Amino acid sequence: MPSMYLDINDLAGGALSEKINIELQKLAANVLDANTEAEAKRSVTIKIAVKPDEKREIGKTEVSVTSSLAPSKGIPMSFVFDYDNDGNAVIGELITKDRHQLAFNNQGGVMDGTGAPVPQGNVVNGSFGQSVYK
Incomplete structure (x- = not known):
């Protein structure tokens, strides 16, 4: 069985890489925002959902990239x-x-x-x- 290699930078014509970079920029801005807790954890999540057809030859795929950022600090x-x-x-x-x-x-x-x-x-x-x- 031949092996397949997927380059994340080429998926969806580079759109996946672009979405990852957008979310990483949001994360960076959130880290630098003095109105958030400095040590709060932030994350970027890449979700790849595949729904194969009945013949198991083609899989309709949706890729999403989301970020979980630190909320703004409360105002006392x-x-x-x-x-x-x-x-x-x-x-x-x-x-x-x-x-x-x-x-x-x-x-x-x-x-x-x-x-x-x-x-x-x-x-x-x-x-x-x-x-x-x-």
């Missing part, structure tokens, strides 16, 4: 929860370390832990989402 943040004056649940992003902590905004004004401005001369009573200024 915190939410604060409370009720508004009508009793509805409300949510806000906590931009300070403590929901009751005051901070200065970029314009020099005072803001609460969610970034809401604190009117001058008012005192925060520590409740987010309600009438917090007296």
Whole structure:
């Protein structure tokens, strides 16, 4: 029985090699992306599916190349929860370390832990989402 030799670079007129290179470029870009975990495993998978005909002489073949990349890192943040004056649940992003902590905004004004401005001369009573200024 004669032996057959297939050169991966010649399969499908070079299309398989091209697809492999595309996925390897995606993998390289993912490795270099600072928004992904540096040591996460990445992979390129080449799948060759063959469905022979009844005479077992010809096999319809589909070749696919896929990559499994590291997902983007999550973005750490915190939410604060409370009720508004009508009793509805409300949510806000906590931009300070403590929901009751005051901070200065970029314009020099005072803001609460969610970034809401604190009117001058008012005192925060520590409740987010309600009438917090007296």
